[in-house]
Amino acid sequence: MGSGDDGHVVTLPASPESVQAASSLAELLPDGLVVVGGDGIIRFVNREACRILRRASEEMVARPALEALPLSDKYGRDWWQHTDPWTGPSTRTRHRERLLVGPDGRDVLVTARYIRAEGNGRLQRMLVGLRDAEARLRAERDQATVLSTVAHELRAPLTSVTGFTSSLLRRWDRFTDEQKRLMIETIESDASRLTRLITELLDISRLDSDSLSLRLTPVDLHELLAAHVGRHELSRTGGQVLLRLGPSAQEHGLPEVWADTDRLQQVFFNLIENALRHGAAPVTVTLDRDAPDGDTVLVLVDDRGAGIAPEDRDKVFGRFWRGSDGATTGLGLYVVRGLVEAHGGSVSVESNPLGGARFAVRLPAGVPDAVALP
Known part of the structure; x- marks a missing residue:
């Protein structure tokens, strides 16, 4: 009921029994699926798509996709008009995953596959794949937190180390032995702090990837x-x-x-x-x-x-x-x-x-x- 990852067209089932079987299989998909006909009318919506969009299938099936499934990019442009699946290039077979704004303003990840008629390339079916963007956005926020935290924690001791070493190199004779000792002790302490932070970051990576090895x-x-x-x-x-x-x-x-x-x-x-x-x-x-x-x-x-x-x-x-x-x-x-x-x-x-x-x-x-x- 769609096209494979290699772009080859998969013939849609025509008999009622085949359609029912394909619909049952679509309900087992981990992602949301919306099937839009060549006339722009929504033919099928699986349960996962309803969950992601927070809409009942009755609100979308048999209605125009432009009305029942409004999608826009981060600039507010209508995604349907921008991609133009019905009158756009007949050689287009798919759209790569994009982060779009769904009907209720929630972020959603959208892909599209086109099933076209042989010869004239007319659009027969459009398969719209939907994924909940919360997990990805949460991962991106976690990554941003990691970068921000690491940058902050590295900056303070590095500033101290570079500042004191620069002062000692350029003005060694101006400092007393007690001042030199204090500065070197501070450098040692901050260097140890950096080592601990890097060790913890490496350990987190190993723990998260289940690659930690122990010498018992x-x-x-x-x-x-x-x-x-x-x-x-x-x-x-x-x-x-x-x-x-x-x-x-x-x-x-x-x-x-x-x-x-x-x-x-x-x-x-x-x-x-x-x-x-x-x-x-x-x-x-x-x-x-x-x-x-x-x-x-x-x-x-x-x-x-x-x-x-x-x-x-x-x-x-x-x-x-x-x-x-x-x-x-x-x-x-x-x-x-x-x-x-x-x-x-x-x-x-x-x-x-x-x-x-x-x-x-x-x-x-x-x-x-x-x-x-x-």
Whole structure:
């Protein structure tokens, strides 16, 4: 009931049975379909087209397409008159997909295929394909958000790095040793920030494309967390971080965990930095079993801040969700969830008994079923 992707004409069925069968098949299409006759009258509209256009088939079938299905481009030009399918070039067989404005002012993606008579090229049928533009527009907005966020986050540290390096190169002798040290420390900090941002962006790409690879080895979580907390205390930035073992871990010990060490370091670095930035010190990291005899390791990261509102707890792990202050890229917690789930675990957020937010990471003991050893 139309033309194939290669442009060859498909003969329309003529018998009532064939027409009914073709109509039934058209209802199975994922896209909207409107069939317009050579006289400009709409012959058929499938359910998906009715949904996209928000019109009943009775409002369109047996009516002129120009009236029942008004379409215009972004400049307000009538699409039917612009394309002129009835008196335009007889060699034209299709129109590529375009974003048009539909009857109710909503954006809709439109394609057209022409079925012409052999010999004189007269239009016999016109197949108008319709797609809901919301998904594409949402993807475009997300892409714009990515570009805007990345540009903003890259600009600030790059400005600092280029400014300080330029000053040091041109006026080295004018600065004291203390000033030089401060400037170099700032350059190092901003360079590390850039590295983390680029790493997060690469991880998002891998997570979204299911191409993230893990190098699994036995990991001593207590040793890993103790090393991270120790490095933080040496730097003495952002407030105090405490590490403790929960009661079940003290009594029964911890089961063996197989994981990617670098990825877990990234997970807990992001969670602790998030707690220090958005909560309040001290931040307490508790390592325990999820149950006294269970095979799941539990890591709790508690802060003393204002906490996270219940209605926002499902949003914080979303990509580019930045909260009311907009102080971060909104990438860190999205990456945390992706990396934890890649290990076969889970992460959630709730309130802790002392006030503030509690992020709970649960990791299965042994080799996670969700991944395979290299």
